[in-house]
Amino acid sequence: MLVPILKQGDYLIASIQSELSDADLLKLRDDLVRRVSEFRSRGVIVDVTVLDVMDSFATRTLRSMAHMVMLRGAETVIVGIQPEVAFSMVQLGLRLEGVTTALDLEEGLSLLDHKIKGDNGLG
Amino acid sequence: MADKACVPINSEIDIVTARQKGREMAQQLGFSSTELTLIATAISEVVRNIVEYAKHGELCVDIVQQGDKRGISVIAQDNGPGIPNIKLAMQDGYSTGKSLGLGLPGAKRLMDEFDIVSEVGKGTKVTMKKWVQKNVR
Ligand SMILES: Nc1ncnc2c1ncn2[C@@H]1O[C@H](COP(=O)(O)OP(=O)(O)OP(=O)(O)O)[C@@H](O)[C@H]1O
Ligand SMILES: [Mg+2]
Numbered sequence: 171m172l173v174p175i176l177k178q179g180d181y182l183i184a185s186i187q188s189e190l191s192d193a194d195l196l197k198l199r200d201d202l203v204r205r206v207s208e209f210r211s212r213g214v215i216v217d218v219t220v221l222d223v224m225d226s227f228a229t230r231t232l233r234s235m236a237h238m239v240m241l242r243g244a245e246t247v248i249v250g251i252q253p254e255v256a257f258s259m260v261q262l263g264l265r266l267e268g269v270t271t272a273l274d275l276e277e278g279l280s281l282l283d284h285k286i287k288g289d290n291g292l293g
Numbered sequence: 294m295a296d297k298a299c300v301p302i303n304s305e306i307d308i309v310t311a312r313q314k315g316r317e318m319a320q321q322l323g324f325s326s327t328e329l330t331l332i333a334t335a336i337s338e339v340v341r342n343i344v345e346y347a348k349h350g351e352l353c354v355d356i357v358q359q360g361d362k363r364g365i366s367v368i369a370q371d372n373g374p375g376i377p378n379i380k381l382a383m384q385d386g387y388s389t390g391k392s393l394g395l396g397l398p399g400a401k402r403l404m405d406e407f408d409i410v411s412e413v414g415k416g417t418k419v420t421m422k423k424w425v426q427k428n429v430r
Contacts, residue, residue: 189313192305192341222330223312225337226395254330262334262399263385 173198175205180212181282183275186220192227199235206242213282214239217275219250229264236269245285246270249278299353302343302371311352312336318354319365322425332365332423335403338396339369339419345390347373347417357422364405364424372416379409 171194176183182205184198202214216232218224224232236246247270251259259266270285272278298318300311312333319332336352343350350371357366376382383401388394397419401407406422 189309191309222316223333223337225334225341226393226399227337227341230393252330254327257327258330258334258403261331261402262338263395263402264393264399 173201175201177205177209177211180286181215181279182206182209182211182213183215183217185217185275188220189222190228192231195228195231199231199238202235203238203242206239206244212244212286214244214246215275215278215282216246216248217250217278218248218255219252219274221255222252224251224255224259224264226262226264229259229266233266233269240268245282247272247278247281249273249275297353297355299351302340302350302352302369303348305341305344307352308337308340308344311340314352315354315365315367318356319423322356322363322365324365324423324425328423328426331403332367335400335421336367336369338400339367339421342396342417342419343369343371343373347371349373350416362424364422367404367419367421369419370416371418375413375415375417376409376411377413379411383409 171188171190173184173186184202206214232248239246249272251271272281298314300307300314315336316329316333319329340352353368355366357364381387383398385398386394404421404423408420411417
Protein backbone atom coordinates (compact mmCIF):
# COMPACT_ATOMS: atom_id res chain seq x y z
CA MET A 171 0.00 0.00 0.00
CA LEU A 172 1.57 3.23 -1.20
CA VAL A 173 1.41 6.26 1.07
CA PRO A 174 0.91 9.46 -0.93
CA ILE A 175 3.32 12.24 0.00
CA LEU A 176 2.12 15.75 -0.84
CA LYS A 177 4.40 18.73 -1.08
CA GLN A 178 2.90 21.86 0.35
CA GLY A 179 5.36 24.74 0.28
CA ASP A 180 8.16 23.98 2.71
CA TYR A 181 6.33 20.98 4.10
CA LEU A 182 5.72 17.38 3.16
CA ILE A 183 2.49 15.70 4.21
CA ALA A 184 2.18 11.91 4.26
CA SER A 185 -1.33 10.63 4.88
CA ILE A 186 -1.46 6.94 5.65
CA GLN A 187 -4.55 5.51 3.89
CA SER A 188 -4.77 1.98 5.25
CA GLU A 189 -3.05 -0.46 7.56
CA LEU A 190 0.60 -0.80 6.60
CA SER A 191 2.88 -3.80 6.55
CA ASP A 192 6.38 -3.48 7.98
CA ALA A 193 7.79 -3.16 4.48
CA ASP A 194 5.31 -0.36 3.66
CA LEU A 195 6.36 1.52 6.78
CA LEU A 196 10.04 1.23 5.95
CA LYS A 197 9.34 2.42 2.42
CA LEU A 198 7.43 5.42 3.75
CA ARG A 199 10.34 6.28 6.02
CA ASP A 200 12.87 6.06 3.21
CA ASP A 201 10.68 7.97 0.72
CA LEU A 202 10.09 10.77 3.20
CA VAL A 203 13.72 11.14 4.12
CA ARG A 204 14.70 11.17 0.45
CA ARG A 205 12.12 13.81 -0.42
CA VAL A 206 13.06 16.02 2.49
CA SER A 207 16.52 16.20 0.94
CA GLU A 208 15.24 16.54 -2.60
CA PHE A 209 12.84 19.42 -1.85
CA ARG A 210 14.83 20.88 1.04
CA SER A 211 11.65 20.65 3.09
CA ARG A 212 11.56 22.24 6.52
CA GLY A 213 8.78 20.19 8.02
CA VAL A 214 7.13 16.78 7.71
CA ILE A 215 3.69 15.70 8.84
CA VAL A 216 2.73 12.05 9.07
CA ASP A 217 -0.99 11.47 9.49
CA VAL A 218 -1.61 8.13 11.25
CA THR A 219 -5.36 8.62 11.84
CA VAL A 220 -6.31 5.37 10.07
CA LEU A 221 -3.81 3.18 11.92
CA ASP A 222 -5.61 1.02 14.45
CA VAL A 223 -2.41 -0.59 15.69
CA MET A 224 0.91 1.02 16.52
CA ASP A 225 3.13 -1.71 17.83
CA SER A 226 6.81 -1.70 18.73
CA PHE A 227 7.90 -1.91 15.11
CA ALA A 228 5.73 0.99 13.91
CA THR A 229 6.83 3.14 16.83
CA ARG A 230 10.48 2.34 16.28
CA THR A 231 10.19 3.11 12.57
CA LEU A 232 8.41 6.46 13.11
CA ARG A 233 10.98 7.39 15.71
CA SER A 234 13.92 6.61 13.45
CA MET A 235 12.20 8.48 10.63
CA ALA A 236 11.80 11.59 12.77
CA HIS A 237 15.43 11.32 13.74
CA MET A 238 16.64 11.02 10.15
CA VAL A 239 14.45 13.97 9.12
CA MET A 240 15.91 15.99 11.98
CA LEU A 241 19.43 15.23 10.77
CA ARG A 242 18.37 16.79 7.47
CA GLY A 243 17.42 19.93 9.31
CA ALA A 244 13.65 19.46 9.26
CA GLU A 245 10.94 18.90 11.88
CA THR A 246 8.51 15.97 12.05
CA VAL A 247 5.03 16.02 13.55
CA ILE A 248 2.97 12.84 13.90
CA VAL A 249 -0.74 13.63 13.85
CA GLY A 250 -3.92 11.65 14.49
CA ILE A 251 -2.88 8.96 16.98
CA GLN A 252 -6.24 7.49 18.02
CA PRO A 253 -7.13 7.39 21.73
CA GLU A 254 -7.27 3.56 21.76
CA VAL A 255 -3.91 3.41 20.03
CA ALA A 256 -2.42 5.85 22.53
CA PHE A 257 -3.76 3.72 25.38
CA SER A 258 -2.31 0.57 23.88
CA MET A 259 1.09 2.21 23.27
CA VAL A 260 1.32 3.24 26.90
CA GLN A 261 0.40 -0.28 28.07
CA LEU A 262 3.04 -1.76 25.81
CA GLY A 263 5.59 0.64 27.25
CA LEU A 264 6.21 2.46 23.99
CA ARG A 265 7.30 6.04 23.86
CA LEU A 266 7.66 8.38 20.91
CA GLU A 267 10.60 10.09 22.56
CA GLY A 268 11.80 13.18 20.75
CA VAL A 269 8.89 13.13 18.32
CA THR A 270 6.36 15.94 18.27
CA THR A 271 2.72 14.93 18.07
CA ALA A 272 -0.47 16.85 17.40
CA LEU A 273 -4.18 16.03 17.41
CA ASP A 274 -4.85 16.54 13.71
CA LEU A 275 -3.45 17.90 10.47
CA GLU A 276 -4.52 21.46 11.18
CA GLU A 277 -2.87 21.53 14.57
CA GLY A 278 0.20 19.83 13.12
CA LEU A 279 0.53 22.53 10.46
CA SER A 280 0.23 25.38 12.91
CA LEU A 281 2.76 23.69 15.16
CA LEU A 282 5.23 23.50 12.28
CA ASP A 283 4.56 27.14 11.36
CA HIS A 284 5.25 28.12 14.91
CA LYS A 285 8.40 26.01 15.20
CA ILE A 286 9.91 26.83 11.85
CA LYS A 287 8.64 30.21 10.69
CA GLY A 288 8.26 31.52 14.21
CA ASP A 289 11.76 30.47 15.17
CA ASN A 290 13.53 32.31 12.36
CA GLY A 291 11.44 35.43 12.58
CA LEU A 292 9.65 35.02 9.25
CA GLY A 293 6.26 33.94 10.56
CA MET B 294 -20.24 -17.46 14.85
CA ALA B 295 -17.08 -18.80 13.22
CA ASP B 296 -14.97 -20.51 15.84
CA LYS B 297 -11.30 -21.20 15.52
CA ALA B 298 -9.28 -19.42 12.86
CA CYS B 299 -5.61 -19.93 12.06
CA VAL B 300 -3.20 -17.93 9.95
CA PRO B 301 0.07 -19.45 8.72
CA ILE B 302 2.94 -17.08 9.42
CA ASN B 303 5.71 -16.97 6.85
CA SER B 304 6.52 -13.33 6.25
CA GLU B 305 5.88 -9.87 7.62
CA ILE B 306 2.81 -9.53 5.36
CA ASP B 307 1.11 -12.18 7.51
CA ILE B 308 1.36 -9.94 10.58
CA VAL B 309 -1.37 -7.67 9.19
CA THR B 310 -3.56 -10.68 8.27
CA ALA B 311 -3.13 -12.23 11.71
CA ARG B 312 -4.15 -9.13 13.61
CA GLN B 313 -7.14 -8.60 11.33
CA LYS B 314 -8.29 -12.17 12.06
CA GLY B 315 -7.92 -11.52 15.78
CA ARG B 316 -9.76 -8.24 15.56
CA GLU B 317 -12.65 -9.86 13.64
CA MET B 318 -13.11 -12.57 16.20
CA ALA B 319 -12.78 -10.17 19.13
CA GLN B 320 -15.38 -7.92 17.53
CA GLN B 321 -17.83 -10.83 17.25
CA LEU B 322 -17.28 -11.52 20.92
CA GLY B 323 -18.31 -7.98 21.81
CA PHE B 324 -15.03 -6.46 23.00
CA SER B 325 -14.88 -2.66 23.18
CA SER B 326 -12.95 -0.77 20.53
CA THR B 327 -10.12 -0.09 22.98
CA GLU B 328 -9.89 -3.80 23.77
CA LEU B 329 -9.89 -4.64 20.06
CA THR B 330 -6.83 -2.45 19.67
CA LEU B 331 -5.10 -4.04 22.66
CA ILE B 332 -5.74 -7.54 21.31
CA ALA B 333 -4.61 -6.63 17.78
CA THR B 334 -1.44 -5.04 19.15
CA ALA B 335 -0.60 -8.06 21.31
CA ILE B 336 -1.08 -10.31 18.27
CA SER B 337 1.17 -8.03 16.25
CA GLU B 338 3.98 -8.41 18.78
CA VAL B 339 3.93 -12.20 19.12
CA VAL B 340 3.52 -12.76 15.38
CA ARG B 341 6.37 -10.38 14.62
CA ASN B 342 8.54 -12.41 16.98
CA ILE B 343 7.75 -15.52 14.91
CA VAL B 344 8.74 -13.75 11.70
CA GLU B 345 11.86 -12.28 13.27
CA TYR B 346 13.21 -15.20 15.28
CA ALA B 347 11.57 -18.39 13.99
CA LYS B 348 10.72 -17.41 10.37
CA HIS B 349 7.67 -19.71 10.21
CA GLY B 350 4.81 -20.53 12.49
CA GLU B 351 1.10 -20.21 13.05
CA LEU B 352 -1.30 -17.87 14.81
CA CYS B 353 -4.65 -19.21 15.96
CA VAL B 354 -7.52 -17.35 17.57
CA ASP B 355 -10.37 -19.13 19.25
CA ILE B 356 -13.35 -18.48 21.50
CA VAL B 357 -12.92 -19.69 25.08
CA GLN B 358 -15.51 -20.24 27.73
CA GLN B 359 -14.63 -20.67 31.40
CA GLY B 360 -17.59 -20.87 33.75
CA ASP B 361 -19.65 -17.83 32.83
CA LYS B 362 -16.64 -16.02 31.38
CA ARG B 363 -16.27 -15.73 27.63
CA GLY B 364 -13.19 -14.55 25.87
CA ILE B 365 -10.67 -14.89 23.10
CA SER B 366 -7.63 -17.10 23.13
CA VAL B 367 -4.64 -16.31 20.97
CA ILE B 368 -1.99 -18.94 20.35
CA ALA B 369 1.24 -18.16 18.52
CA GLN B 370 3.35 -21.22 17.85
CA ASP B 371 6.57 -21.91 15.98
CA ASN B 372 9.24 -24.57 15.58
CA GLY B 373 12.05 -22.05 15.68
CA PRO B 374 15.18 -21.83 17.84
CA GLY B 375 13.30 -21.43 21.13
CA ILE B 376 14.15 -19.09 24.00
CA PRO B 377 16.97 -20.16 26.35
CA ASN B 378 15.96 -17.92 29.23
CA ILE B 379 12.27 -17.03 29.39
CA LYS B 380 12.61 -14.98 32.55
CA LEU B 381 15.11 -12.75 30.78
CA ALA B 382 13.02 -12.57 27.59
CA MET B 383 10.03 -11.42 29.63
CA GLN B 384 11.93 -8.44 31.02
CA ASP B 385 11.26 -4.97 29.64
CA GLY B 386 14.17 -3.92 27.47
CA TYR B 387 15.70 -7.36 26.93
CA SER B 388 16.30 -8.03 23.25
CA THR B 389 18.67 -10.22 21.29
CA GLY B 390 17.57 -8.38 18.15
CA LYS B 391 18.80 -4.89 19.08
CA SER B 392 15.20 -3.85 19.41
CA LEU B 393 13.18 -2.31 22.24
CA GLY B 394 12.60 -5.61 24.01
CA LEU B 395 9.01 -4.69 24.76
CA GLY B 396 7.13 -7.23 22.63
CA LEU B 397 6.67 -10.08 25.10
CA PRO B 398 6.32 -8.13 28.38
CA GLY B 399 4.15 -5.59 26.56
CA ALA B 400 1.83 -8.25 25.11
CA LYS B 401 1.46 -9.67 28.61
CA ARG B 402 0.31 -6.27 29.88
CA LEU B 403 -2.17 -5.90 27.02
CA MET B 404 -3.93 -9.22 27.69
CA ASP B 405 -5.54 -10.78 30.79
CA GLU B 406 -3.63 -14.05 30.72
CA PHE B 407 -0.26 -14.83 29.25
CA ASP B 408 1.69 -18.04 29.12
CA ILE B 409 4.86 -18.90 27.27
CA VAL B 410 6.46 -22.30 26.79
CA SER B 411 9.69 -22.64 24.89
CA GLU B 412 12.32 -25.25 24.33
CA VAL B 413 15.68 -24.54 22.74
CA GLY B 414 15.89 -26.20 19.34
CA LYS B 415 12.19 -27.12 19.40
CA GLY B 416 10.19 -23.93 19.34
CA THR B 417 8.00 -21.50 21.22
CA LYS B 418 4.33 -21.35 22.10
CA VAL B 419 2.68 -18.23 23.46
CA THR B 420 -0.89 -18.51 24.76
CA MET B 421 -2.80 -15.36 25.64
CA LYS B 422 -6.38 -14.75 26.70
CA LYS B 423 -8.63 -11.80 27.21
CA TRP B 424 -12.07 -11.95 28.81
CA VAL B 425 -15.09 -9.95 27.73
CA GLN B 426 -15.98 -7.51 30.49
CA LYS B 427 -19.60 -7.93 31.47
CA ASN B 428 -21.63 -4.80 31.91
CA VAL B 429 -21.91 -4.02 35.58
CA ARG B 430 -25.56 -3.92 36.53
N1 LIG C 1 9.21 -16.89 18.85
C1 LIG C 1 10.46 -16.70 19.33
N2 LIG C 1 11.46 -17.57 19.02
C2 LIG C 1 12.71 -17.38 19.48
N3 LIG C 1 13.08 -16.34 20.28
C3 LIG C 1 12.14 -15.44 20.61
C4 LIG C 1 10.79 -15.56 20.16
N4 LIG C 1 10.07 -14.53 20.67
C5 LIG C 1 10.94 -13.80 21.41
N5 LIG C 1 12.19 -14.34 21.38
C6 LIG C 1 13.37 -13.84 22.13
O1 LIG C 1 12.93 -13.08 23.23
C7 LIG C 1 13.48 -11.76 23.17
C8 LIG C 1 12.48 -10.77 23.70
O2 LIG C 1 11.35 -10.68 22.81
P1 LIG C 1 10.52 -9.31 22.76
O3 LIG C 1 9.46 -9.46 21.74
O4 LIG C 1 10.10 -8.98 24.14
O5 LIG C 1 11.58 -8.23 22.33
P2 LIG C 1 12.23 -7.98 20.89
O6 LIG C 1 11.51 -8.75 19.83
O7 LIG C 1 13.69 -8.21 21.00
O8 LIG C 1 11.98 -6.42 20.69
P3 LIG C 1 10.58 -5.69 20.29
O9 LIG C 1 9.51 -6.74 20.31
O10 LIG C 1 10.37 -4.64 21.33
O11 LIG C 1 10.82 -5.14 18.93
C9 LIG C 1 13.86 -11.56 21.72
O12 LIG C 1 14.90 -10.62 21.57
C10 LIG C 1 14.28 -12.97 21.29
O13 LIG C 1 15.61 -13.22 21.69
MG1 LIG D 1 9.42 -8.68 19.65
